[in-house]
Amino acid sequence: ATQISRSVRGEKTLTLDTLNPQVKAVEYAVRGPIVIKAGEIERYLEEGGTKPFSEVIKANIGDAHAMGQKPITFLRQVVALCTFPELMDSPSFPEDAKRRARRILQGCGGHSLGSYSASPGVECIRKDIAAYIEQRDEGVPSDWENIYLTTGASDGIMTILRLLVSGKDSSRTGVMIPIPQYPLYSAAISEMDAVQVNYYLDEDNCWALDINELHRSYQAAKQHCQPRVICIINPGNPTGQVQSKKCIEEVLHFAYEENLFVMSDEVYQDNVYAPDCQFHSFKKVLYEMGPEYFNSVELVSFHSTSKGYTGECGFRGGYMEVINMDPEVKAQLVKLLSVRLCPPLAGQAAMDVIVNPPQPEEHTFKQFHQEKSSVLGALAEKAKLTEKILNAVPGIKCNPVQGAMYAFPRIFIPPKAVEEAKALGMQPDMLYCLRLLEETGICVVPGSGFGQKDGTYHFRMTILPSIEKLKVLLGKVRDFHIGFLKEYSGLE
Amino acid sequence: ATQISRSVRGEKTLTLDTLNPQVKAVEYAVRGPIVIKAGEIERYLEEGGTKPFSEVIKANIGDAHAMGQKPITFLRQVVALCTFPELMDSPSFPEDAKRRARRILQGCGGHSLGSYSASPGVECIRKDIAAYIEQRDEGVPSDWENIYLTTGASDGIMTILRLLVSGKDSSRTGVMIPIPQYPLYSAAISEMDAVQVNYYLDEDNCWALDINELHRSYQAAKQHCQPRVICIINPGNPTGQVQSKKCIEEVLHFAYEENLFVMSDEVYQDNVYAPDCQFHSFKKVLYEMGPEYFNSVELVSFHSTSKGYTGECGFRGGYMEVINMDPEVKAQLVKLLSVRLCPPLAGQAAMDVIVNPPQPEEHTFKQFHQEKSSVLGALAEKAKLTEKILNAVPGIKCNPVQGAMYAFPRIFIPPKAVEEAKALGMQPDMLYCLRLLEETGICVVPGSGFGQKDGTYHFRMTILPSIEKLKVLLGKVRDFHIGFLKEYSGLE
Numbered sequence: 001a002t003q004i005s006r007s008v009r010g011e012k013t014l015t016l017d018t019l020n021p022q023v024k025a026v027e028y029a030v031r032g033p034i035v036i037k038a039g040e041i042e043r044y045l046e047e048g049g050t051k052p053f054s055e056v057i058k059a060n061i062g063d064a065h066a067m068g069q070k071p072i073t074f075l076r077q078v079v080a081l082c083t084f085p086e087l088m089d090s091p092s093f094p095e096d097a098k099r100r101a102r103r104i105l106q107g108c109g110g111h112s113l114g115s116y117s118a119s120p121g122v123e124c125i126r127k128d129i130a131a132y133i134e135q136r137d138e139g140v141p142s143d144w145e146n147i148y149l150t151t152g153a154s155d156g157i158m159t160i161l162r163l164l165v166s167g168k169d170s171s172r173t174g175v176m177i178p179i180p181q182y183p184l185y186s187a188a189i190s191e192m193d194a195v196q197v198n199y200y201l202d203e204d205n206c207w208a209l210d211i212n213e214l215h216r217s218y219q220a221a222k223q224h225c226q227p228r229v230i231c232i233i234n235p236g237n238p239t240g241q242v243q244s245k246k247c248i249e250e251v252l253h254f255a256y257e258e259n260l261f262v263m264s265d266e267v268y269q270d271n272v273y274a275p276d277c278q279f280h281s282f283k284k285v286l287y288e289m290g291p292e293y294f295n296s297v298e299l300v301s302f303h304s305t306s307k308g309y310t311g312e313c314g315f316r317g318g319y320m321e322v323i324n325m326d327p328e329v330k331a332q333l334v335k336l337l338s339v340r341l342c343p344p345l346a347g348q349a350a351m352d353v354i355v356n357p358p359q360p361e362e363h364t365f366k367q368f369h370q371e372k373s374s375v376l377g378a379l380a381e382k383a384k385l386t387e388k389i390l391n392a393v394p395g396i397k398c399n400p401v402q403g404a405m406y407a408f409p410r411i412f413i414p415p416k417a418v419e420e421a422k423a424l425g426m427q428p429d430m431l432y433c434l435r436l437l438e439e440t441g442i443c444v445v446p447g448s449g450f451g452q453k454d455g456t457y458h459f460r461m462t463i464l465p466s467i468e469k470l471k472v473l474l475g476k477v478r479d480f481h482i483g484f485l486k487e488y489s490g491l492e
Numbered sequence: 493a494t495q496i497s498r499s500v501r502g503e504k505t506l507t508l509d510t511l512n513p514q515v516k517a518v519e520y521a522v523r524g525p526i527v528i529k530a531g532e533i534e535r536y537l538e539e540g541g542t543k544p545f546s547e548v549i550k551a552n553i554g555d556a557h558a559m560g561q562k563p564i565t566f567l568r569q570v571v572a573l574c575t576f577p578e579l580m581d582s583p584s585f586p587e588d589a590k591r592r593a594r595r596i597l598q599g600c601g602g603h604s605l606g607s608y609s610a611s612p613g614v615e616c617i618r619k620d621i622a623a624y625i626e627q628r629d630e631g632v633p634s635d636w637e638n639i640y641l642t643t644g645a646s647d648g649i650m651t652i653l654r655l656l657v658s659g660k661d662s663s664r665t666g667v668m669i670p671i672p673q674y675p676l677y678s679a680a681i682s683e684m685d686a687v688q689v690n691y692y693l694d695e696d697n698c699w700a701l702d703i704n705e706l707h708r709s710y711q712a713a714k715q716h717c718q719p720r721v722i723c724i725i726n727p728g729n730p731t732g733q734v735q736s737k738k739c740i741e742e743v744l745h746f747a748y749e750e751n752l753f754v755m756s757d758e759v760y761q762d763n764v765y766a767p768d769c770q771f772h773s774f775k776k777v778l779y780e781m782g783p784e785y786f787n788s789v790e791l792v793s794f795h796s797t798s799k800g801y802t803g804e805c806g807f808r809g810g811y812m813e814v815i816n817m818d819p820e821v822k823a824q825l826v827k828l829l830s831v832r833l834c835p836p837l838a839g840q841a842a843m844d845v846i847v848n849p850p851q852p853e854e855h856t857f858k859q860f861h862q863e864k865s866s867v868l869g870a871l872a873e874k875a876k877l878t879e880k881i882l883n884a885v886p887g888i889k890c891n892p893v894q895g896a897m898y899a900f901p902r903i904f905i906p907p908k909a910v911e912e913a914k915a916l917g918m919q920p921d922m923l924y925c926l927r928l929l930e931e932t933g934i935c936v937v938p939g940s941g942f943g944q945k946d947g948t949y950h951f952r953m954t955i956l957p958s959i960e961k962l963k964v965l966l967g968k969v970r971d972f973h974i975g976f977l978k979e980y981s982g983l984e
Binding site for chain 2: 011012013014015016018019020021022023024026027028030031032061063064065066067068069071076077079080083084087090092108109110112113114115116117119151152154155158162163164165166167168171184187188191193228229259260261298310311312313314315316324325326328329332335336338339340341342343344345346347
């Protein structure tokens, strides 16, 4: 029998049947079927095909530069200087940028961005990050040895979950996540075969986190698994809420009482638009709760170069700060990180600029400050605009976009459309988003990709297009929605 | 009982006891205990401490720039242009570099290195890579849609293993790896809880891969697991051998017969020094075996920006070419990659330069060619020098360094030293390397970190230091070794 050759058997070693089933279980809507479809339509248009629209607008992913946002000049100057140090002699690069680039290169092996860094990152960048956090948190101490550079925040989140989800016993480890959530979390939980423990954000209360819902979720989960970790996204993705200090205190108290490890995804910490909202770091709130809490709750906070006012997604820069981690576990973390050697050095350099930007006394401050304010000002305007236009559409209800870079409006889908979707084996909001894409070229992600209360439907759209384009986009969404309602309410 | 606070209980959520045991099982010698020790000694010296040496020489890791190798100017020019496109107007950047940078940026969202790319990488870079492979393999077709950019080769290797190692059934999946091996493989196998299936390279035959040993290993493994994949490192790490075409044919025939998925780690493809050796890609050899093989054996080949003549480790660039993968599995691969969004764009750009270097008709060719030849020429000289000096030491035997960037000499360790090590609960070659570090400041990695035949001892050292420094290093190794033999043979 072993004489029968492979091709006669027609059998591959790796098929959908033999694939790691945990990989099969992974879903990641932000780049899922709707985005693949959008790519197909784009190619069709490029090849001269015609549609009722001339371009696909990708509002599916928080990719600011792809939507036309310009890089912060100073950041790019520093990274270019690090990349090609011959530019140190160029008079067209400011001394402020050269000073930072020199400092970064001095921390690199052979003074080159081409060397590996230590696995937790370049030492002087870790120190700059710790200094930044201390300043941000108004003096709460930060130890640079608790800072680990990462390949974007996603990498850090996966790594910490990998420590917590316990190998063969994985299916007894509960990971609490908000619903709606950013699907990296559900994807990681599937890949690691852990148990996803949902706590629902309160849509009627601007997507606030309700402590009673945390208790409910935890107690229900304890019936079938051991919840070990709670993940929070603040400001929220996809939901855009900014958590109040009181709410954060409640979460931390809960984590303390129930001995939960806290993962705080704070990549949108610079993206707060609502005048009555403010970013509070989990760490600072923990500190203010007193040493009983500050010296015991295990907390990891994540940040990234990809969001904020820089939007440098392609650099894959990020860091995490790890508080109260058992020293033996920390050694294991460093070992695990070392297998992948180190995060990309250009991303580390970009992160350094974010935590060590031009100061008022530096020549580069004015331009830097203008660029930063311009990006954040435009985002605030677009957040307001999106909420306003969407809420004027019958059958759409959108909470205020207090922060982050997404709107997550609730959409009414008529029962007939729900039935049709079910007949097609499709989520109703998937049907809605596919129709929206086909008819208008607008690519948004169905709420079902993030999770939502049963019987409610949403989509996530970024607020990143230019104001002009965003107005067009929102107008098209409105027209589409009204037409969709008419069609499925039999009013046509 | 729930009223007792955490700190009173003194209990952390995540401890060595509750840590994912698969993480605990991971070992990664290249950055293991000896390297941590080396770091401590470095700090001790910096703080004014004294040792019998003035500096630590890190020959533990293939980090060329850290050892003083200069970047290839053209590569850095292209990446700097991509990073800071204002430089397109600078007359000091060559048109050849600008052309490449423009092409790369045109492939990026918003023409920015700060946007996410598609998860498999920037399309035009994938096309350049496919064209490069076709040229390298003298016309064997390469489809750009089979090319996936990665975050260094390690990321690609982990991703493919993740597909193959089957979730909860992982402990029945056998992964065949060479011994000695690069410990990324054993680390990944531990982390995924798969079964490491060792096949031993033949030290007496220049570390050649012996097909009979493959059969032995496979049959033995079948008693307790299902071997599904065979990993090959060519040129070898840590062993430096370059596989013959005949040997590659035998491996591929074996994989074909036994229905094994082939992972071919070819990151050292540009690092071949021995005049009688040549790099043969697994793909080309497979092609030449005829369509029966070329259309059926599932093969992934890995490459990287970190090695070769560029040594750009910090960019974390790399790619893999995937042959004969089931289309449904490919879709799953893309989904898995999309969770981490994309590899760093600067690394993708660096990879593009490697596969699309200056051509003889371009102005930049001369300098590029000089720099490339100078790096590769020096490496060839250092390979020869290392072998020669080590083989002149009694009790050391070093195979020729045909390729890659390491020597892996066999060292005789006297029985008394072996006993002493065992009493200390330490591998004998760990004792040897720790003593070498303490007495000379030279940091090399014990053979036990890579695997070796029982009762044999080795260390891995890179050949990357400058020729001058390498001579000093090798002289110190010789003196240390002679002293060590004397001490433990009771001849002192």
